[in-house]
Amino acid sequence: MSRVNLTALLLLGLLLVMPQQSMQASLVDPIAEIETSNCKIAHLRLGLVFTSDVNERALQDSGLYSPDSEDSSVDIAGRRFHSGTLNGSSIVYVKTGSPSVNMATTLQILLVRFRIHGVIYFGNAGSLDKKTMVPGDVSVPQAVAFTGVWNWKKFGSEKGKLVFGDFNYPENGENLLGTVEYQKINMFSPHEAAKEVFWLPITTSWYNAATEALKDMKLRKCYSDKCLPGEPKVVFGSKSSTSDFYVRNKAYGDFLNDNFDAKTADTASASVALTSLSNEKLFVVFQGVSNVAGETNSESGISYLASYNAFLAATKFINSIPTPRLACE
Numbered sequence: 001m002s003r004v005n006l007t008a009l010l011l012l013g014l015l016l017v018m019p020q021q022s023m024q025a026s027l028v029d030p031i032a033e034i035e036t037s038n039c040k041i042a043h044l045r046l047g048l049v050f051t052s053d054v055n056e057r058a059l060q061d062s063g064l065y066s067p068d069s070e071d072s073s074v075d076i077a078g079r080r081f082h083s084g085t086l087n088g089s090s091i092v093y094v095k096t097g098s099p100s101v102n103m104a105t106t107l108q109i110l111l112v113r114f115r116i117h118g119v120i121y122f123g124n125a126g127s128l129d130k131k132t133m134v135p136g137d138v139s140v141p142q143a144v145a146f147t148g149v150w151n152w153k154k155f156g157s158e159k160g161k162l163v164f165g166d167f168n169y170p171e172n173g174e175n176l177l178g179t180v181e182y183q184k185i186n187m188f189s190p191h192e193a194a195k196e197v198f199w200l201p202i203t204t205s206w207y208n209a210a211t212e213a214l215k216d217m218k219l220r221k222c223y224s225d226k227c228l229p230g231e232p233k234v235v236f237g238s239k240s241s242t243s244d245f246y247v248r249n250k251a252y253g254d255f256l257n258d259n260f261d262a263k264t265a266d267t268a269s270a271s272v273a274l275t276s277l278s279n280e281k282l283f284v285v286f287q288g289v290s291n292v293a294g295e296t297n298s299e300s301g302i303s304y305l306a307s308y309n310a311f312l313a314a315t316k317f318i319n320s321i322p323t324p325r326l327a328c329e
Contacts, residue, residue: 044117044324047110048086048093048314051103051123051268056095058308064315076113079106089318092116096268099244103271111279117324118206118282122314124306125240125266125287128253132263135302136232138219138313139287140210141240143199144269147256148243149183161259167251188278199239200273206284211236213320219309226301232309238263240287242270250294264289284317286310
C-alpha cells in the first residue's frame with residue numbers, strides 16, 4: 001500500500017472518530033460545546049445530589065425537570081449523571097447511593113468532571129427530637145458532623161463519651177462493650193494544611209439565602225391517601241448527625257441529641273459537607289424527616305412525602321439564586 005493511500009485512510013479514520021468524541025465530550029461536560037462559541041451563553045451549573053430511588057422519583061414526579069436533550073446523561077464509574085434544567089435553572093443531578101463513601105466518591109466525580117458552581121443535597125432523615133421535628137417537616141441544618149467515626153476503648157477504660165454501661169437495662173452497670181470516644185476527621189483543602197474537625201458548617205451565604213427563600217414556604221401535607229396529622233414546616237438552624245448506620249434506637253437518638261444537640265440523623269449530609277468544603281464549593285442541605293428514632297417506621301407514603309417536601313425546598317432554593325456565567329477568555 002502506497003504512503004499516499006495510507007495517509008488517506010488515516011485521515012478518513014480520524015474523521016469517523018471525531019463526531020463520537022465531540023458528542024462524548026459534550027456529555028461529560030454539558031457546557032463544553034457552548035464554551036467555544038465566544039461564551040455567548042456559557043454558564044456554570046448547580047450540582048443536585050441525592051441517595052435513593054425515592055428521591056429520584058420525587059424529582060421525576062414533580063414535572064419540574066427537563067433534560068437538555070435525549071442524550072443528556074453520561075455514565076462515569078457506574079454512576080449516571082444527568083444534565084438539564086430544574087424549573088428553568090441549569091443543573092447536573094446524580095443519584096449517589098449510600099453509604100457515605102458512595103456519596104463522597106460520586107460527588108467528587110461530579111466536581112471534577114463538570115463545571116459546578118455549588119452543591120445542593122436533598123434526602124430523608126430521622127428526627128432525634130420529636131418536639132422540634134416530626135415526619136413531613138424539612139430541616140435546613142446549619143452544621144453537620146460524622147458521628148460514626150469511633151475509637152472503641154478497651155474494657156475498663158475511663159475515657160469515652162459513649163458509655164455502654166449507662167444503657168444497661170433495667171439497671172446501669174458494667175458492660176463488656178466498654179466505651180466509645182467520638183473522633184474528629186481530617187479535612188483537606190487546596191490552600192491550607194489538613195486539619196482535624198468535628199462540626200462541618202454549611203456555607204453561610206447559601207444557608208442565609210435558604211432561610212430567606214423558604215421562610216414562608218408551604219409544604220405538601222398529603223400524598224395519595226396518606227396525610228400528615230399537622231401542617232409540615234421548614235426548620236432552620238439545627239445540627240445533624242451522619243453515620244453509616246440508621247438510627248432507629250431511641251436511647252441512642254436521645255444520646256446524640258443530649259450530647260451533640262443533633263436534631264436529625266442521616267447517612268449522607270456530612271459527606272456532602274466534607275467533599276464540598278475540600279473542593280471549596282458552596283453547598284446546602286435539605287432533609288425531609290421521614291421517621292422519629294424509637295418510633296414505628298413511617299409508612300412508604302410518608303417517607304415519599306418527606307422526600308418530596310425536601311425536593312420542593314431544594315428546588316425553591318435553586319430557583320432563588322443566580323447562576324454565574326463563565327468568564328470569556
